[in-house]
Amino acid sequence: MKNPTATKLASVMFYIVTAVFVLNLAALIALPILFGLQAGHILANNIRGGIVPETFALTLFLEICGVCTAIILWQARRILMSLRRGMPFKKENAGYMKTAGISCFFISGAALIRAIHDGIVYGIASFASYNTLFVPVALFAGLLCLVMAALFFQAAELKDDNDLVI
Numbered sequence: 001m002k003n004p005t006a007t008k009l010a011s012v013m014f015y016i017v018t019a020v021f022v023l024n025l026a027a028l029i030a031l032p033i034l035f036g037l038q039a040g041h042i043l044a045n046n047i048r049g050g051i052v053p054e055t056f057a058l059t060l061f062l063e064i065c066g067v068c069t070a071i072i073l074w075q076a077r078r079i080l081m082s083l084r085r086g087m088p089f090k091k092e093n094a095g096y097m098k099t100a101g102i103s104c105f106f107i108s109g110a111a112l113i114r115a116i117h118d119g120i121v122y123g124i125a126s127f128a129s130y131n132t133l134f135v136p137v138a139l140f141a142g143l144l145c146l147v148m149a150a151l152f153f154q155a156a157e158l159k160d161d162n163d164l165v166i
Helices: 004-045 051-084 091-122 124-128 130-164
Strands: none
Touching (some): 091 124, 091 130, 124 130
């Protein structure tokens, strides 16, 4: 049985997530180009030789996070498609949530590596940056996704058992 309010909300969320996904892909393409132009400008002007490796490290960090975010958004689109169809309790949705959780763990790991690197290079004051904030936030988001995956799987099994009862 479909819930019209939930279906409408899922449709709105689907279009929002799709728009953010497209913008994320555009940023993934533009980011290395923009940082490459900045690094080329710095080299051409002979300002500081150490900033080019930093630019590369930052670009790599942002690309890893961007790819993981794209995976999370794609999985959200797949879940929202099943919600729009009125079939939220499918075992596939549990797999989508698990994939999103693993992507959150990759973001947390990349942020931890970046925070440790910045702490070594720039000192302890760098731990007050957004990189340090990403570590626990992404970690807990990953754990939440795994819990939701288990709930989706359990609900799908209960629904399958319920469908077999006459």
